[in-house]
Amino acid sequence: MVTIKDIAQIANVSVSTVSKVLNGKGRVSEKKRREILKIARDLKYTPNYYARRMSSRIRVHTIGLIVPDITNPFFAKLARGVQRVCGEDVLVILMDSFRDLEREEKLIRKLRFFGVDGIIIGNSRVSDDLVKEVSQFLPVVVFDKNYEYKNVVSIVLDNFHGAYIATKHLIDKGYRNIVHIGGTHELYVSLQREEGYKAAMKDHGLSPRVYPTGYDELKGYKMMKRILKAENVDGVFCMNDLVAIGAIRAIKERGLKIPDHIGVVGFDNDEELCETVSPSLSSVHQPVEEMGEAAAKSLVDMISSRIRVRKYVFSPRLVVRESSSGKKG
Amino acid sequence: MVTIKDIAQIANVSVSTVSKVLNGKGRVSEKKRREILKIARDLKYTPNYYARRMSSRIRVHTIGLIVPDITNPFFAKLARGVQRVCGEDVLVILMDSFRDLEREEKLIRKLRFFGVDGIIIGNSRVSDDLVKEVSQFLPVVVFDKNYEYKNVVSIVLDNFHGAYIATKHLIDKGYRNIVHIGGTHELYVSLQREEGYKAAMKDHGLSPRVYPTGYDELKGYKMMKRILKAENVDGVFCMNDLVAIGAIRAIKERGLKIPDHIGVVGFDNDEELCETVSPSLSSVHQPVEEMGEAAAKSLVDMISSRIRVRKYVFSPRLVVRESSSGKKG
DNA sequence: TTCTTTTGAGACAACGTTTTCGCAATATGC
C-alpha cells in the first residue's frame, strides 16, 4: 500500500507537508501543492482510514444498524431510510441477526468491538439490559419502545392511532361485527394496536372482540378459520399484513366474498404483498423509510453531541384498497 | 474510553504485559494475569480496533457488500447468505446503492476509503472499468458475469439450464404454444434465459417466440395483454416473477383460466410473491443464499490468499406450484 | 558455590496519520 511517506519521499518534502496538502490545511506553496497532489494521484493514494481515525478527531462516523431479518420488507425499508441520509461522511454497517436474539447480542458487541460510533437497533424485542449496557458506551436508537436512559433515542409509531383509523374506516364502510386478530403482548406494538381497535369500537358503540395469535400467515389463517366457525363476523382488523393474508385465505376457503361479505384491513402496508393478494389488501402504512432516516439523523446528532431529542413519534396513514371497499348485501 | 494504558497503570505493570495477557501470548505470572484480567473486566475494556489493526497483522476481515436494492428480496437473501458465513472474525458492511449506478461507484470508493479487505458487488450491471479499477487494490466478487482479471471471482447461475427446465416443464404438462416474455439484453442473464427457452422449444420441435420487455410487473402486464391480442398462446415462461405476476393479471383480465387455459412459470422464486398470488406461481429457484455464502467464503479465501477459484456455477431448480399444473380442455 | 537455563516483565519501535510548535526565509512597514 502506498502511504503518505512514499509521497513525501518522491516529492522530497516531509510527511507533514504532504498531510497538509492532502487535507487542505496549513500553508504550503502553490508549486509544492500541485506537485504533491499529482504524485498522490499517480500513485493512486488512498488515506489509511484506520491510521487517520487513530490520530485525529474523527470526521467520519460509522453507525451500526442491526435488524432481526433483512429479508423482511419492513426492515429492508428501514435500512433504506437509514442509508439515505448517509453521505460521504457516514458509514452504515448493516447486520442481520436472523431473528436470533443471542446472535443479536453478539453482533452488538461485535459492533462495539469494531468501533462504531453509534448503534441503531431495529428489533423492539431487544432486552432492556442490553440497551442499558450498550448505551453506557455509545449512543443508541431503538424503535417502538421508550427508554429513560441517557444516550438512547426512541422512534415510535403511533400504533394506537393507526389501529383506530383502520377500525373506524371499516365502521364507516358499513361493517359492524368487526373482530381484531392481534398478537400476544410480548410485542409492545401489539398491545397498542389492540387498544386502538378497542377504542374505535367503543367510540362507535360497538363491542370489541380480540383474538390473540402469532404474527405470520399460518397463524392468521388458523385463527380466522376458528373465528368463522365461532361467530358472525363481517370485518377483520389484523395486526399485520401477513396475518391478514392468512385471514383472507381462510375467508375465501369458506366461500365468503371480500369485501362484499367481510372487510379486511392489515397493518404495515407491505406494498408487494398488499397489491399481489386478491383482492388487494387495505393496510395501515408506516412511514418506515422516514423513521429510518430520523434514526440515522438523530444518531449523528448524538454522536456530534448536538441537540438531542428523546423521542420521535410518527403518524401512520391508511391505504385503502379493495379488501375494505364496502359491505354489500 | 478506557485503554490498555489505564489498565497498566492500575495494575502497576507495563502496557506490554497487559497486551500479552489480553492476547494470551508471551509469559506472564498467573497472579498478574488474573489481576489484569479482572481490572479489564471491571473497567469494561474494549480493545481499540483501529489501533489494533494498525499495529498488527490483521486477524479480522471486513468485507463490503453492495447491492442495488436491499428492498428487493433477491438481494436481501444474498445479504443473508453473505452474513451467514461471517463469524467473529469477519465484518460485513452492507450498502444499498438505490439502483443508482453513480451512487454505486461512490459507495465502492467509500468502501475502499474505509479500508475494507474485499468487496462483493451484487449488481451485475456494474461497469467493467470499475471492476478492473477496484480489483487492482482489493479482491472482488461479482455475480452473473465473467471477468478475466486477477483478484476477481465470478459467481453465476446456470440461467440457460433454469430456463430450459422451466420450458420443458410446460411442454411436459401439455402446453404447446409457449411464449417467452424476456428482458432487453443489457442484462446478461436475460440473454441466457432466452437461449435456454429457445433450446428447449427447438429440442421438442416447437417454434420459440420471444417478446422482450422490461423487468417489472407493469411491463409484464402490458406485454401479456399485447400477446393475447396478437396470437394464440397456452404457455408463458417469464424472465422473472414480477413480470409473471403482471402476465397473470393480464390473463385473468382477459377471462382465461390459469392453469387450465394457460400455464405460467416465473423465475427467481420469490416465495412471498409466488405463494401469495392466485393461482400460486411456479418458478425457477435460484439458490441465492448459497450463492451469497460462496461469495463471502471465496472472498475470505482471496483475502487470506489461500486457494482461489475463478468461477462458481450454481444450478437452479424448478418449484412447481398451481400456475403450471397442466392444461385442461 | 558457581554456571547455565528459564521465567517474568519492561523499554521501545512500529503501524500511518494529524497536529502543534518552532524556526528559517522572505516580505512588509517605517
Added chain:
DNA sequence: GCATATTGCGAAAACGTTGTCTCAAAAGAA
C-alpha cells in the same frame, strides 16, 4: 536599513496497539 510580520516547511509528539528485544531475577544443574 532595521524591526516586525508573514510565509513555508520540517521535527516531533500523539493516537492505542502489538511484538521484539533486553535484562534482571529465580530456578536448575554441576
